Ligand code: BES
Ligand code: MN
């Protein structure tokens with residue numbers, strides 16, 4: 481979609497298919513706003529408002545057809561609700577509604593009049609929310625639909641402003657939103673792609689392509705190299721599949737004095753059948769999305785590189801397929817991971833932690849200031865938090881706080897669960913350093929505690945670490961606003977915002 485900003489003081493001169501105006505529901509404000517447009521319209525707007533019972537409530541909208549003096553045929557009013565409850569998420573949602581309305585009319589070009597400023601929000605905040613809301617609402621994974629079954633999408637969005645002071649901020653918002661939305665679309669596409677189309681080698685090709693296009697590095701290890709280095713969890717989990725694994729190392733050097741490295745690790749299971757501990761048929765198809773974390777790492781590094789944020793990022797992506805077969809990993813097996821720690825495989829369906837273990841252990845090599853892993857790790861997180869919040873666990877409260885703030889800003893919210901030592905005995909093994917499943921209860925925590933074994937070096941010193949379990953938030957069955965059903969791309973905005981606010 482083409483994004484543009486345009487200066488206009490007269491609504492009649494705006495040329496598009498549909499002009500959008502945001503309206504507050506507070507009685508006084510509502511009347512003021514309506515009066516402002518009334519003077520332009522010859523037809524009786526009061527009759528339309530009464531007929532459509534429009535009062536500016538959040539989620540409501542109303543259409544006014546203009547006369548020949550206007551260059552745009554329709555004005556839509558979009559309700560924002562009570563001014564005191566408004567934040568940037570209100571604008572994301574209201575803008576998505578505006579765009580979805582335009583889709584109903586099969587329109588190409590929507591213009592949105594930049595709203596009045598809200599306390600606590602800069603013009604840039606508001607503009608970003610509007611761009612994101614519109615662009616993200618237009619995503620649909622329809623590559624495999626016949627052309628006539630595909631949804632019509634908006635081709636152009638123009639944000640109209642009437643104060644030249646806002647120009648710079650609106651333009652920055654436009655450029656950033658474009659980059660972020662491209663990243664999210666990449667993550668959503670990779671996640672939605674069926675496992676027959678997206679296996680480790682293909683994912684690695686996407687990584688290579690992105691790195692080349694946006695000037696960062698991608699190194700791809702094949703199975704032989706993975707074996708030689710000793711990422712044995714990755715070798716073990718991949719052993720039942722005809723698709724060999726890959727280990728992808730991404731490097732973006734944005735901070736030239738190289739003060740510190742931040743490592744991002746993403747779970748890349750291109751299909752999780754459960755392996756020999758086979759999943760039931762019910763929701764197995766969903767498991768094509770088990771590489772969401774990997775997609776987020778790739779899309780985030782791509783976005784940070786394009787925004788040229790001065791930070792040094794390393795992305796580690798262990799990626800493979802978890803399949804049952806004669807050569808598959810077996811319950812009872814013991815894996816010696818990179819770095820030397822061992823794990824007992826009690827259940828081959830708890831495979832994510834087995835490949836993450838190697839990557840976490842390998843991360844020490846970069847002497848990281850911080851390591852963040854992101855993974856569709858447990859069904860248990862859905863029981864705990866449902867589909868609206870990502871679980872966050874870690875060993876550093878300051879970084880957790882910063883990620884939480886980025887979560888509020890982007891509305892990709894996170895909620896902390898504890899890593900108390902008492903839970904450790906649930907994953908104690910008699911035959912290895914740790915067991916890959918826990919006794920009943922607290923599945924999100926025991927999974928994270930499994931990972932925690934691999935964040936300390938030979939002397940027992942841990943690096944700063946954050947774990948994000950996105951099993952509940954990466955895929956949305958019932959879409960709404962700017963996240964339609966399927967992959968959400970959750971994590972891309974969260975992490976990019978974290979880097980943007982704390983490192984630029
Ligand atoms: N990929 C799944 C987790 C998952 C479940 C993601 C539902 C998205 C939706 C993971 O590999 C898995 O199978 N976890 C098991 C762990 C169990 C065997 C300890 C689970 O959560 O059931
Ligand atoms: Mn599994």
Ligand code: ZN
Pocket residue numbers: 749752770829831832856857
């Ligand atoms: Zn999995």
